[in-house]
Amino acid sequence: MKNKLCFIIIILFATLTGCSNYKELNTLAIVVGMGIDYIPNKELYKVIIQSIVPSENAAQGTGSGGTPVVSFISTGKTLTEALQANSRILSRENIFSHIELVILGEQLAKKESLNFLFDFFERDAGIRVNVPVLIARGSSVKMTMDILPTTDKVAVRSIVGKLKSASEQTGEYGETKMYEIIENLSNFGSEPAIHGISVKGSKKTGTTKANYEDMEKTYTTLNGTAIFRKGKLVGWIDGKRSKSIQIIHNKIKVTDLRIHCDKKRFNTIKVNRLKSQSKVDIKNNQVLITVTANGSGFINELLCNKDISKRDVMKEYEHEAESELEKAIKEGIVAAQKMKSDVFGFGEILRYTHLNKWNKSRQQWNELFSRAKINVHAKIDIEGTGMRIKPYPY
Numbered sequence: 001m002k003n004k005l006c007f008i009i010i011i012l013f014a015t016l017t018g019c020s021n022y023k024e025l026n027t028l029a030i031v032v033g034m035g036i037d038y039i040p041n042k043e044l045y046k047v048i049i050q051s052i053v054p055s056e057n058a059a060q061g062t063g064s065g066g067t068p069v070v071s072f073i074s075t076g077k078t079l080t081e082a083l084q085a086n087s088r089i090l091s092r093e094n095i096f097s098h099i100e101l102v103i104l105g106e107q108l109a110k111k112e113s114l115n116f117l118f119d120f121f122e123r124d125a126g127i128r129v130n131v132p133v134l135i136a137r138g139s140s141v142k143m144t145m146d147i148l149p150t151t152d153k154v155a156v157r158s159i160v161g162k163l164k165s166a167s168e169q170t171g172e173y174g175e176t177k178m179y180e181i182i183e184n185l186s187n188f189g190s191e192p193a194i195h196g197i198s199v200k201g202s203k204k205t206g207t208t209k210a211n212y213e214d215m216e217k218t219y220t221t222l223n224g225t226a227i228f229r230k231g232k233l234v235g236w237i238d239g240k241r242s243k244s245i246q247i248i249h250n251k252i253k254v255t256d257l258r259i260h261c262d263k264k265r266f267n268t269i270k271v272n273r274l275k276s277q278s279k280v281d282i283k284n285n286q287v288l289i290t291v292t293a294n295g296s297g298f299i300n301e302l303l304c305n306k307d308i309s310k311r312d313v314m315k316e317y318e319h320e321a322e323s324e325l326e327k328a329i330k331e332g333i334v335a336a337q338k339m340k341s342d343v344f345g346f347g348e349i350l351r352y353t354h355l356n357k358w359n360k361s362r363q364q365w366n367e368l369f370s371r372a373k374i375n376v377h378a379k380i381d382i383e384g385t386g387m388r389i390k391p392y393p394y
Contacts, residue, residue, distance in 0.1 A: 031096050032069070033156030035141035036079065037105035038112060044075040046105075047082040048142045050156055068153040071146055079120045096127045101156045102178065103134050103197065105141045106226075106233065113231030114192065118182050129182065132163060132175040135226045135233070137196035144197055147220050159197060159220055166222055171255030171271075172242050173222050188362045189347020191228050193245050196236065198223040229341040229366065237335045244332025247276050247293060247325075248344045257297075257380075259320035261304035269321045269382065271297035276329075280350040282357045287372035289346055291329055297321075298384035309389055318380050325378040333374050340366040 035048035050071045072089050076082030104117070121127050136144040149158035166173040176194050184192040201218030225242040227235050237245075246252040257269040274295035281288045299308065299317070306313050336343050347365045351358040361368055 030098050032098060032154055033101045033103070033145055034096070034099055035103040035105070035136070035145050036108060036117060037136075037141040038108035039075065040107070040111065042075075044077060045079055045082050046073060046075050046141075047079060047086075048073050048145055049083075049086065050145050050154075052154065069155055071142060073142060079117070096124075099127060099131055101132055101134065101160050103136050103141050103144060103159075104194075106135055106137055106196075109135055109194075109226065109228070109233035111232070114181065114228065115185050115231045118178065118185065121178060122182055129178040131178055132160065133178050133181060133194055134159070134163070134197045135194050137198045137223050137226075137236075139199040144199055144220060147199055147218055149219070150217050162220070162222060163195070167251075168253050171246055171252040172240065173225075174246050174249075174251045184343075184345075185231055187345075187348055188365060189342065189349075189351050189358070190345035191341045191343045192231075193228065193237075193343035194226045195222055196224045196226055197221070227336060227339050227341045227343055229339060234341060235339045237332060240328045241332040241335050244329045245343055247274065247329055248278055248291060250276055256300065257321045257324045259317060259324055261302065261306065265303040267299060267303060267317060267320075268301035269297050269317065269380070270300035271295045271321075271325075271380065273297070278344070278346065278349055279353070280346045281354060282350070282361060282368070285368075287346075287350075287361075287368045288375075289333070289372050290375045291333075291377070293325060293329065293376070293378045295325070295379070296381040296383050299382060299386055302385075307390075308385055314382055318382050321380040321382070322378040325380060326376045329378070330374055330376045333376075337370045337372065337374075340370045342366065342369045346372075 030052045031049050032052055033050035035050075037046040037048070038044070039046055048071055050069050052069055072086060074082045074085035074089065076085055102121075104114075108117075121129055145155060147155060149155055152158035152161065163173060163175055167175060173195050176192070181192045181194065184190045197220055199218065200221050224236040224238040225245060226233050227237060243252065243255060252274050254270065254272050255274065257271060258266050259269060261267045274293060276291060276293040278292075279290045302308065308314060308317075333344065342365065346369060347358070347362070350361075
């Protein structure tokens with residue numbers, strides 16, 4: 001009996017110890033960024049993966065002086081085929097669970113529906129769908145990914161940092177996660193909107209270590225918001241109008257409003273609390289959209305000598321701020337209407353609040369949205385003047 005018990009224990013230890021999927025770190029390549037482009041004349045997908053070079057990201061002085069990341073390109077008729085082609089290039093196995101950013105080519109986004117692209121990501125359990133997505137605007141995906149930043153070692157992480165910084169400081173940009181895009185593609189009442197990234201400066205030196213040595217750096221910069229209809233890129237919204245998407249989705253954290261101080265100068269109002277509510281209805285085949293935004297903030301910059309200790313002056317500035325905010329929201333909606341793309345999700349709001357009306361209009365929603373009547377109402381309270389009240393004399 002004792003011998004049988006010992007034999008069972010030995011068998012259990014033999015089967016339970018160890019890791020069946022154990023892999024040595026020096027056999028793996030950690031992929032932090034992925035880019036997808038398209039070669040029209042060959043009808044091939046181009047996949048760019050950016051991997052970390054461990055020795056160049058280690059403590060100072062241990063590397064060989066090479067670049068901290070390396071990019072590889074492979075092609076194929078499908079994304080899977082293109083990624084598998086990497087095995088002929090790399091001596092290590094790619095690990096995609098650490099991807100921090102996906103960048104899509106502008107021409108690819110215009111030609112191919114995103115529905116087919118994101119099918120691959122959603123099916124593969126090894127790739128997270130909570131990573132941000134950007135569109136390479138005006139440059140190739142590889143060029144955009146390969147620009148060596150001067151403040152970060154890893155190029156992709158530098159871009160993600162810019163996205164987060166802009167989201168927290170301007171309100172024009174925000175992280176559009178892959179699962180949000182998939183959700184918008186799956187709904188009849190909303191379309192995706194994805195921010196753009198462009199290259200500024202010399203593209204020749206931007207991908208070499210000379211970019212570290214030149215005072216006039218080549219860099220990447222966020223540039224506009226790509227608007228999609230039925231999964232394809234149909235246009236861009238630039239500047240302050242792109243704030244409208246963030247405001248209506250209640251993703252905005254902080255934003256600035258430039259208002260008139262007098263005929264020649266302006267003030268800046270820093271809005272640090274802003275919430276919006278949207279209502280959608282259909283009457284006589286006419287879509288009615290009402291957006292209400294309420295916020296508060298403080299005077300961040302005063303460029304004239306009006307006495308802001310007087311309530312009537314503050315009321316005047318509040319009214320100016322409200323007008324500026326209403327203008328930005330309405331202009332953004334009108335720009336999307338011209339492209340017949342409901343990137344705000346007004347159709348989804350109609351579905352939740354008036355299901356019968358939505359069911360009757362869902363097949364022609366983009367057309368109805370393009371002719372919708374828009375009403376925007378904003379209320380801004382200026383609650384502070386910063387560290388001083390009296391302006392400098394002019």
